[in-house]
Amino acid sequence: MERLDIPTFQPRLRVLNREQALAIHGAALEILEKTGFKMEHPRVLEMLADSGCEVSDGEWLRMPPRLVEQALESAPKQLSLYDQKGAKSMDLSGENSFYGTGSDATFTQDLETGERRRTVLKDVNNFATLVDGLENIDFAMSMANPEDAPIENIYVYVFAEMVKNTNKPIVFIADSGRDIAKIYEIACIVAGGKKELQKKPFILNYSEAISPLRFPENVMEKLIFCAQKQIPLCLPSGSNAGGGAPVTLAGAMALGIAENLVGLVVHQLAGKGSPFLFGPNVSALDMKSSVVCYGCPEWSLTQAALADMRDEIYGIPIWAFAGASDSKVLDAQAGAEAMFSIITALLSRANLIHDVGFLEYGSTSSLEMITMANELIAMSRFYLKGIPVNEGTLALEAIERVGRGGPGSIFLMDDHTYDHFMEALFLPKLIDRSRYDAWEKDGALNLYNRCNKEAKRILAEHQMDPKPDAVIKEIEQILKQG
Amino acid sequence: MSEFKALSEAVIKGDIQAAVAETQTAIDAGAKVQHILDKGLITAMDEVGEKFSTGQMFVPQMLRSAKTMQECMKLIKPLFQEGELIAKGKVVIGTVRQDLHDIGKNLVAMMMEGAGFTITDLGVDVSPEKFTEKAKEVGADIVAMSALLSTTMPAMGKTIEALQDAGIRDNVKVMVGGAPVTENFAREIKADSYAPDAGSAVLAAKKLLGIS
Numbered sequence: 199m200e201r202l203d204i205p206t207f208q209p210r211l212r213v214l215n216r217e218q219a220l221a222i223h224g225a226a227l228e229i230l231e232k233t234g235f236k237m238e239h240p241r242v243l244e245m246l247a248d249s250g251c252e253v254s255d256g257e258w259l260r261m262p263p264r265l266v267e268q269a270l271e272s273a274p275k276q277l278s279l280y281d282q283k284g285a286k287s288m289d290l291s292g293e294n295s296f297y298g299t300g301s302d303a304t305f306t307q308d309l310e311t312g313e314r315r316r317t318v319l320k321d322v323n324n325f326a327t328l329v330d331g332l333e334n335i336d337f338a339m340s341m342a343n344p345e346d347a348p349i350e351n352i353y354v355y356v357f358a359e360m361v362k363n364t365n366k367p368i369v370f371i372a373d374s375g376r377d378i379a380k381i382y383e384i385a386c387i388v389a390g391g392k393k394e395l396q397k398k399p400f401i402l403n404y405s406e407a408i409s410p411l412r413f414p415e416n417v418m419e420k421l422i423f424c425a426q427k428q429i430p431l432c433l434p435s436g437s438n439a440g441g442g443a444p445v446t447l448a449g450a451m452a453l454g455i456a457e458n459l460v461g462l463v464v465h466q467l468a469g470k471g472s473p474f475l476f477g478p479n480v481s482a483l484d485m486k487s488s489v490v491c492y493g494c495p496e497w498s499l500t501q502a503a504l505a506d507m508r509d510e511i512y513g514i515p516i517w518a519f520a521g522a523s524d525s526k527v528l529d530a531q532a533g534a535e536a537m538f539s540i541i542t543a544l545l546s547r548a549n550l551i552h553d554v555g556f557l558e559y560g561s562t563s564s565l566e567m568i569t570m571a572n573e574l575i576a577m578s579r580f581y582l583k584g585i586p587v588n589e590g591t592l593a594l595e596a597i598e599r600v601g602r603g604g605p606g607s608i609f610l611m612d613d614h615t616y617d618h619f620m621e622a623l624f625l626p627k628l629i630d631r632s633r634y635d636a637w638e639k640d641g642a643l644n645l646y647n648r649c650n651k652e653a654k655r656i657l658a659e660h661q662m663d664p665k666p667d668a669v670i671k672e673i674e675q676i677l678k679q680g
Numbered sequence: 681m682s683e684f685k686a687l688s689e690a691v692i693k694g695d696i697q698a699a700v701a702e703t704q705t706a707i708d709a710g711a712k713v714q715h716i717l718d719k720g721l722i723t724a725m726d727e728v729g730e731k732f733s734t735g736q737m738f739v740p741q742m743l744r745s746a747k748t749m750q751e752c753m754k755l756i757k758p759l760f761q762e763g764e765l766i767a768k769g770k771v772v773i774g775t776v777r778q779d780l781h782d783i784g785k786n787l788v789a790m791m792m793e794g795a796g797f798t799i800t801d802l803g804v805d806v807s808p809e810k811f812t813e814k815a816k817e818v819g820a821d822i823v824a825m826s827a828l829l830s831t832t833m834p835a836m837g838k839t840i841e842a843l844q845d846a847g848i849r850d851n852v853k854v855m856v857g858g859a860p861v862t863e864n865f866a867r868e869i870k871a872d873s874y875a876p877d878a879g880s881a882v883l884a885a886k887k888l889l890g891i892s
Contacts, residue, residue, distance in 0.1 A: 304862070349830065350831075352831065
């Protein structure tokens with residue numbers, strides 16, 4: 199029997215139809231045209247006014263849809279991040295997905311004592327090292343807001359610490375136009391020059407506007423800096439349902455997208471064709487504690503919706519989250535919430551997926567949580583491959599051999615199994631499927647214990663390809679300048 | 681409570697119309713305004729606070745109750761003689777210099793007002809000088825500061841220094857809060873109290889001023 203090549207369907211989640219996507223986009227344009235927004239950066243305000251925005255009440259602006267259309271036109275559809283050795287490691291175009299950690303946790307769960315304590319610079323080192331050593335974590339964020347770094351240069355110190363301990367791409371935070379210039383200086387040293395960094399960026403800046411509809415001066419400074427230097431950037435605001443935005447998800451998305459479009463317009467006016475990663479953070483405010491939820495189904499739903507809008511309308515790579523939890527410890531809730539967002543991010547083809555490894559609604563970072571997420575991502579990536587159907591996988595010959603092979607003939611012994619089991623099945627590392635006696639003999643460890651052990655092992659054994667001494671020396675010089 | 685049961689219930693339910701009507705009825709019937717306030721409104725808000733902190737009420741419901749109380753206050757406030765209205769304490773509140781994130785601060789202000797405090801909300805990006813000036817002007821019992829960013833947290837310490845320099849530090853209690861703020865940090869900058877959320881801010885404020 200002759201068989202044609204059958205394409206493999208890869209499981210895909212959709213949550214919006216075209217009409218819904220267009221309606222949300224239309225609402226976003228209406229917000230900008232009718233309600234407007236507050237621009238607190240005088241030069242940006244002037245630039246927008248010159249470009250056709252209507253100014254009223256001092257800092258209040260209204261934006262015509264054509265500016266948005268122009269910006270969407272000029273923003274690149276392709277965006278790639280490179281590792282720090284210059285190899286392309288994250289092609290964010292199309293349906294590619296990459297996972298990484300989050301920024302600025304006030305606390306971390308101590309690997310040795312298990313206690314929740316304030317983060318220090320050494321934690322940034324540990325998190326970067328772990329990220330470097332985990333195969334499914336593609337980029338690093340700081341995971342710490344260290345109390346022992348000088349506060350006026352905290353983000354410079356944090357960035358330097360990440361650079362020293364990982365070669366993967368870095369998503370970084372800065373406070374204003376002042377410290378971002380220093381971070382840029384360090385990045386240029388690592389990349390080997392401004393041109394090299396521009397050609398092969400390993401950094402992406404994360405800045406936030408303030409929902410609803412407020413654009414602070416320091417945030418715009420960073421945006422302009424990135425647009426001019428062609429440093430990739432994202433500008434999600436916290437348009438969380440019930441917090442910075444209306445409680446209904448459609449309205450929260452429309453507001454967040456409107457805010458993102460303002461960012462994009464300014465960005466493209468300041469640096470036409472500069473790379474911009476699209477998308478707001480639309481989670482939900484918990485109606486009892488008023489925290490912004492990191493494990494809720496709402497956030498997974500809105501980012502799947504954003505992926506649909508990317509496909510229907512924007513065509514620009516998007517920003518997303520996954521692998522985080524509102525639980526205070528790595529428990530069943532943390533596992534459930536992490537898996538929920540990890541698999542839905544992948545099923546909806548989110549592009550750059552951050553916040554992996556957060557507990558306590560982003561206030562506490564956990565090395566064990568990232569280690570667990572690394573395995574959950576592996577499970578999800580396996581699932582996403584779907585079921586290839588072809589002569590080899592239908593395995594009729596193996597069925598014939600074993601089926602008619604008589605007593606003692608089993609699939610486990612068959613060559614077909616030997617040849618294919620590695621890619622045909624998911625082979626877990628930390629998920630435990632051992633028989634009871636073996637599990638008990640090994641210390642009856644639960645998943646948290648195993649992740650703790652594995653994180654410790656990686657931190658002890660992982661050898662990152664170190665940066666040249668000269669580079670480190672130059673970085674230290676910059677830090678010394680204060 | 682029985683005297684103003686219908687009023688209290690309307691406040692707890694967040695039924696503005698009914699609460700305002702009940703307040704008017706009480707005024708028309710000649711009830712003492714201080715009684716309407718204490719036994720009707722504040723009693724209700726105490727229960728709201730209790731229900732909220734035990735998870736029986738959601739934030740929007742709690743805020744609606746606070747709004748209901750404010751609407752009732754509009755009716756009874758003019759009836760107090762000058763200086764007669766006994767507030768639980770005067771609070772000057774704002775987000776610190778260069779911090780523009782105010783959702784948390786607004787929640788705290790609403791809840792404190794609901795609990796009977798008099799609030800002066802200075803809004804966002806409030807300089808140490810402005811905090812100090814206003815605290816002096818209104819004779820504040822509490823200065824409450826909020827910061828969402830670690831980079832703006834040092835402004836809390838600066839504000840406390842400014843209160844010191846102006847010679848009013850001993851007259852006011854200082855409360856701090858916001859995502860990156862911790863108990864330890866509060867101690868370091870010599871604040872009097874730290875509250876992790878709006879509900880505890882009210883309790884902490886009451887404790888600071890020695891009221892139940």
